[in-house]
Amino acid sequence: MNKLGIYIHWPYCISKCPYCDFNSHKIQNYDPNEWLSAYENQIKYFKEYLVSQNLKNIKLSSIFFGGGTPSLMPPKLVEKVLLFINKLFNFDKNIEITLESNPTNLELNKISDFKSAGVNRVSLGVQGLNDTDLKYLGRLHNASETFIVLDLMQKIINNISVDLIYALSCQNLEIWNHELQTFLKNFSIKHLSAYQLVIEKGTKFYHLFNRGELKTVSDNLYKEFYFSTKNILKDNKFDQYEISNFSKPNFFSKHNTIYWKSDNWIGIGPGAISRIWNNKKERIEFENFKKPETWLKNCLQNKINLKKILTINLDASEQEILMMGLRLNEGVDLNKLQHRTFLNNDAMLHIQKQGIINIRKNKLMINENYFNVHDYIVRKIIDNYLSS
Amino acid sequence: MEDIKKIRNFSIIAHIDHGKSTLADRLIQECGALQDREMKEQVLDNMDIERERGITIKAQTVRLKYRHDDGETYTLNLIDTPGHVDFSYEVSRSLSACEGSLLIVDSSQGVEAQTLANVYQAIDADHEIVTVLNKIDLPASEPERIKKQIDEVIGLPGEEAIEVSAKTGAGIKSVLSSLVEKLPPPQGKIDNQLKAMLIDSWFDPYLGILILVRIVDGKLFKGQKIRFMSTGSSYTVDSLGIFTPKILNVESMGPGEIGFFTASVKTVADCNVGDTITDDKKPTNSMLDGFKPSIPVVFCGLFPTDSADFSDLKDALEKLSLNDSSFSFEAETSAALGFGFRCGFLGLLHMEIIRERLTREFNLELISTAPSVVYEIKKVNGEIVKLHNPADLPDANNLDHIQEPWITATIFVPDQYLGSVLTLCTERRGEQVDLSYVGTRAMLVYKLPLNEVVFDFYDRLKSVSSGYASFDYQFDKYRLGDLVKVSILVNGDQVDALAMITNKDHAEKRGRAICLKLKELIPRQLFKVALQAAIGSKVIARETISAVRKDVTAKCYGGDISRKRKLLEKQKAGKKKMRQFGQVEIPQNAFFEALKI
Ligand SMILES: Nc1nc2c(ncn2[C@@H]2O[C@H](COP(=O)(O)OP(=O)(O)OP(=O)(O)O)[C@@H](O)[C@H]2O)c(=O)[nH]1
Ligand SMILES: C[S@@+](CC[C@H](N)C(=O)[O-])C[C@H]1O[C@@H](n2cnc3c(N)ncnc32)[C@H](O)[C@@H]1O
Ligand code: SF4
Ligand SMILES: [Mg+2]
Numbered sequence: 002m003n004k005l006g007i008y009i010h011w012p013y014c015i016s017k018c019p020y021c022d023f024n025s026h027k028i029q030n031y032d033p034n035e036w037l038s039a040y041e042n043q044i045k046y047f048k049e050y051l052v053s054q055n056l057k058n059i060k061l062s063s064i065f066f067g068g069g070t071p072s073l074m075p076p077k078l079v080e081k082v083l084l085f086i087n088k089l090f091n092f093d094k095n096i097e098i099t100l101e102s103n104p105t106n107l108e109l110n111k112i113s114d115f116k117s118a119g120v121n122r123v124s125l126g127v128q129g130l131n132d133t134d135l136k137y138l139g140r141l142h143n144a145s146e147t148f149i150v151l152d153l154m155q156k157i158i159n160n161i162s163v164d165l166i167y168a169l170s171c172q173n174l175e176i177w178n179h180e181l182q183t184f185l186k187n188f189s190i191k192h193l194s195a196y197q198l199v200i201e202k203g204t205k206f207y208h209l210f211n212r213g214e215l216k217t218v219s220d221n222l223y224k225e226f227y228f229s230t231k232n233i234l235k236d237n238k239f240d241q242y243e244i245s246n247f248s249k250p251n252f253f254s255k256h257n258t259i260y261w262k263s264d265n266w267i268g269i270g271p272g273a274i275s276r277i278w279n280n281k282k283e284r285i286e287f288e289n290f291k292k293p294e295t296w297l298k299n300c301l302q303n304k305i306n307l308k309k310i311l312t313i314n315l316d317a318s319e320q321e322i323l324m325m326g327l328r329l330n331e332g333v334d335l336n337k338l339q340h341r342t343f344l345n346n347d348a349m350l351h352i353q354k355q356g357i358i359n360i361r362k363n364k365l366m367i368n369e370n371y372f373n374v375h376d377y378i379v380r381k382i383i384d385n386y387l388s389s
Numbered sequence: 390m391e392d393i394k395k396i397r398n399f400s401i402i403a404h405i406d407h408g409k410s411t412l413a414d415r416l417i418q419e420c421g422a423l424q425d426r427e428m429k430e431q432v433l434d435n436m437d438i439e440r441e442r443g444i445t446i447k448a449q450t451v452r453l454k455y456r457h458d459d460g461e462t463y464t465l466n467l468i469d470t471p472g473h474v475d476f477s478y479e480v481s482r483s484l485s486a487c488e489g490s491l492l493i494v495d496s497s498q499g500v501e502a503q504t505l506a507n508v509y510q511a512i513d514a515d516h517e518i519v520t521v522l523n524k525i526d527l528p529a530s531e532p533e534r535i536k537k538q539i540d541e542v543i544g545l546p547g548e549e550a551i552e553v554s555a556k557t558g559a560g561i562k563s564v565l566s567s568l569v570e571k572l573p574p575p576q577g578k579i580d581n582q583l584k585a586m587l588i589d590s591w592f593d594p595y596l597g598i599l600i601l602v603r604i605v606d607g608k609l610f611k612g613q614k615i616r617f618m619s620t621g622s623s624y625t626v627d628s629l630g631i632f633t634p635k636i637l638n639v640e641s642m643g644p645g646e647i648g649f650f651t652a653s654v655k656t657v658a659d660c661n662v663g664d665t666i667t668d669d670k671k672p673t674n675s676m677l678d679g680f681k682p683s684i685p686v687v688f689c690g691l692f693p694t695d696s697a698d699f700s701d702l703k704d705a706l707e708k709l710s711l712n713d714s715s716f717s718f719e720a721e722t723s724a725a726l727g728f729g730f731r732c733g734f735l736g737l738l739h740m741e742i743i744r745e746r747l748t749r750e751f752n753l754e755l756i757s758t759a760p761s762v763v764y765e766i767k768k769v770n771g772e773i774v775k776l777h778n779p780a781d782l783p784d785a786n787n788l789d790h791i792q793e794p795w796i797t798a799t800i801f802v803p804d805q806y807l808g809s810v811l812t813l814c815t816e817r818r819g820e821q822v823d824l825s826y827v828g829t830r831a832m833l834v835y836k837l838p839l840n841e842v843v844f845d846f847y848d849r850l851k852s853v854s855s856g857y858a859s860f861d862y863q864f865d866k867y868r869l870g871d872l873v874k875v876s877i878l879v880n881g882d883q884v885d886a887l888a889m890i891t892n893k894d895h896a897e898k899r900g901r902a903i904c905l906k907l908k909e910l911i912p913r914q915l916f917k918v919a920l921q922a923a924i925g926s927k928v929i930a931r932e933t934i935s936a937v938r939k940d941v942t943a944k945c946y947g948g949d950i951s952r953k954r955k956l957l958e959k960q961k962a963g964k965k966k967m968r969q970f971g972q973v974e975i976p977q978n979a980f981f982e983a984l985k986i
Binding site: 008194196197198199220221223224244245257259260266268272273274276286317320321324325328347351352355357371372373374375376377378379380381383 | 915916937938939940941942943944945946947948950951953954957960961964969972
């Protein structure tokens, strides 16, 4: 486990989308210098922690600006943050530096500056492929603007990933299939994250849904949406490497793969979470204060405060490795599960016989035809969960 | 030792909820046996289950000292009995320890099914009966009307009934003096050889096995060597005591007295209710009549969830049966559920209570199968067998015929619900024997197959009569039945624990209902599950449980992990306990619930 990534959270957006449960807030007045100092302080904090754990030489594989909408950040701020990181860490020569962006002209105008700051990958929140879907999702951009921005942005940044949300009750499966086909034909993107809409607790959609004012697609249709999307992407030479992620060869997201493979990452910014393997081979979780003001205040002090630092117990830790690893097509490396007392061998044997899971070269994987029931399978093979 | 002429022994009997235990409270208080601060409602209902459900399950004995108007102090032994039909065995045992009964009738409700059943038992036992009308504090109380009912329906002098309120205490004094004046003192001679009747026994964690006896003749004392006549085993009496209701140790007991003793009795098998206990050196030569043994009428399988608990379950069943001689158990194996016991009970409530006591008092986690009645089958070779488990029914070509138990049921129901009750009885293959009127209430007598009654008849009866109907039954006889075994198949494999025997005409309907119910009970799995009901090899109903189609988290990144893991933990904990059957997971409660149709 020698990979390391840094996640940087920017919590502001132009407006809050009705489905979104991320730590994102409508943008307000802020002082970029304060933010820079706070980010820097926290980066320094983690650097010191790594040094204390004899991890100071570990190479940085990725940096990810997520949000919120980090494309609203002043490019100068992004640049200074990256410069600071560069001072403290050794970059891998193929380091991936991603920035999440909205697909509007505002971003298009800033993209060259982001690029010169060091960003080499953009994750573009396209979300919908027609105006009805975009409106349904409460997005402020329309489809034609999105497509133009995508086209022009691709000329500047080669490595663009697109986020889509689908399986909406306003969608028709055939039309969606057709739109997706057309989209893939028109744009040669390198990476795509296709998420089926999730009604998250606490969102506007959640309340509408509970009051019966928002419909969701049936489980059956949900499954059909999933597998037809998966097949279309396959037909268009995308490799599926995770439940919701598809890429052209070698363009998989290095940063997100750190999460799925349970490597190390540092989370900077409000609400960000870190997980680091310490020198005793224990996994440590760090959690930042969630409210932007609280986080800022605590990181501007000399000695910064975090909301929580804890050692994840061995069982819980291996259960996380399993749960996350099984999201990948390649599966989870059983060498990482030394303890595994929680595995229900009977249940595993049962579903292995039925071809629902497979074990190959000491890797345990879910047959991709059963990705639609990933959680069910994880519950089935984990005997008992222990809280950390 | 007590002066026999000043002893009065009586059981409090009534329909369920007519106020027996509450009246006992007042009698205890009036005699000053407990201080006000020691008092609580239904103080004799001391098991948790009794208090939670507000019903009496075990009969309880209390000795009271009562100073009568004649200036003398009398000893009253009262036994508070349960009202529910399933525990009528407790009543009959209590009755045989007494010379009289205190019959309670709720003056706002009148004579009900168990009023009749219990009073007839008391009359059979040659009891003198003191009748009281309870709950006169209620606005709905109609003492005059109910007195007439007592005259007409029971045939006891209604005008002599004492009006009381066990709630306010009104009339309690006259109850006490009536008891002294109307009930006869016990007979019996202290100089005769010891003859004591074993009424009840139970296990006390501190004192060991306690044995409750009624002394008929002779004397029981500390240090005495006694003998259980049915087994011949003998023990030395360690201690004697009575309940006041607190335990009070005494040195000896004479004729007419009711109390307990301990004698380091080790084997449960020595404690047979109804047995005669005598002096080992100077034994009596005539045993007491004892009681009619109670015969379990419904059976179900009880299996430990964890097969390692089998011997704990056995132990627990033995301990419980010491305290409740009316249930039976024998080892059983099921392909679906492993090793367990087939247990017999007096009714559904009885079964529920035992199951609950096993879980609560002995910390056992159990799976139970649906209850079934006892069939009598005749094989082709002439052999007659009592069938306790539907799964054991021989093949049709080995079977000559099946007989099923029928009962005689007495139902009281207000006029306006009569129609629905008649419909219910007809649906359950009932045959009307009698229909008469008690005021505006109908008294119905029906013959019904027990099979149609065990599961939900009582609930249905209550629901079609808005709770007003009351019900009592007695075994009638075995009758030839047109019966078949319906087996249940899950993905093609028979599940023995789900088999049932039913009337042929109802088989298809019930088969369909079970499949539907199982479809509700068994959660979706990773693949389709086929459910079938069959008679022999002929499938009579089928349902399919489709596979889970969606159970996944679409997006899961670094910040989501803890939350996600905790969610899985919660889902896992909330998941019903499952039993693996072939490839299919069946929730444990399904084995019971599926047949509740
Ligand atoms: N108003 C009123 N309520 C009473 C009176 N006597 C009993 N009750 C209530 O009637 C209910 C049943 O009383 P219990 O004493 O438990 O009846 P029981 O006959 O012992 O019941 P089982 O043991 O279950 O057969 C309780 O809620 C009592 O509070 C009374 O004189 N007046
Ligand atoms: C941090 S968020 C969004 C970043 C950026 N602000 C945007 O909106 O494009 C990352 C992605 O998660 C997906 N997402 C957010 N909420 C979702 C939901 N409720 N259901 C499915 N996908 C969701 C969206 O596709 C989104 O682009
Ligand atoms: S989806 Fe993106 S733009 Fe919308 S509120 Fe969430 S983070 Fe902000
Ligand atoms: Mg009671």
